[in-house]
Each structure stands twice: as C-alpha cells, then as structure tokens.
C-alpha cells in the first residue's frame with residue numbers, strides 16, 4: 736500500500752513537471768510574424784465556430800477584420816525560415832511567401848463578401864479553403880522546430 740502511494744506520488748510529480756514543460760513551450764517568445772499569426776489564429780477559430788450562423792454575421796465580420804489586419808501586417812514581415820534558405824534563394828523565398836499571403840488576403844475578401852451577402856453556406860466553404868491555405872503556407876514557409884506538430 737505504502738509503495739502504491741509512493742508510486743502514485745511519483746507519477747503525479749512527473750505529470751505536473753511535464754505539464755509545466757508543455758506550458759513553457761507554448762509561452763516561448765514568438766517572432767514578430769508569429770505574433771500576427773497567433774492573433775489571426777484566435778480570430779480564425781472564432782470564425783470557424785460561428786461562420787454558419789447568420790445571426791452571428793456582424794460578429795463574424797469583426798473577426799474577419801482582425802484576420803485581414805494581421806494578414807496585411809504579415810505581408811510586411813519575413814518568415815524565420817528565410818535564414819535557413821541558401822542566400823541565393825532567399826529573395827525568391829520571400830516573394831513566394833508574399834504571393835501566398837496575398838492569395839490568403841484575396842480569399843479573406845471573398846469570405847467577407849459572402850458573409851455580407853448572407854451567403855453562409857458559401858462562407859463555410861471559403862473557411863475550408865483558408866484552412867488549406869494555412870496548411871500549405873506552413874508547409875512551405877514555417878520553420879519546423881524539433882518535436883513540433885507538422886502544421
């Protein structure tokens with residue numbers, strides 16, 4: 736019995752210390768671009784939760800405006816991964832990144848128009864397109880950190 740309790744105690748201490756590490760990783764200082772992305776992420780999640788509901792269109796438009804502001808700001812910043820690309824390829828890397836960010840912004844415009852028109856079914860599809868753009872953008876331009884999830 737005493738051994739059991741000791742084992743439980745050890746497991747608890749281990750679990751708590753692992754939770755602490757996970758939290759520390761999440762709170763790692765973000766790059767300037769990472770900060771814009773994090774703001775975009777919070778707004779995008781809110782959009783995903785409510786985009787199909789026409790009663791929430793006014794609030795959805797507010798969240799879309801946050802995504803737009805941060806995507807525009809992201810256009811002026813450069814991915815951390817640029818430093819890992821050979822010097823001769825960096826200019827192309829950055830202009831490809833900008834082109835893809837502009838594409839995301841064009842999709843955000845479409846989303847805004849669909850929500851304004853009350854076309855929520857269309858808006859839901861556009862949100863899916865944005866998720867695909869996010870995956871693609873991260874695959875190409877985001878630095879993969881050891882142990883980090885792929886997207």
Ligand code: HEM
Nearest residue numbers: 765766768769772775776779814815835836869872876877
């Ligand atoms: C709705 C679309 C998107 C969302 C919600 C999103 C969200 C995120 C999040 C949460 C991070 C991690 C931030 C951190 O904690 O440091 C991130 C990082 C990043 N994202 Fe996005 N992302 C989106 C689209 C894109 C697109 C289209 C691109 C490229 C054209 C892109 C490029 C990057 C890069 C390069 C990073 C790493 C930051 C750095 O290098 O400094 N993202 N994104």
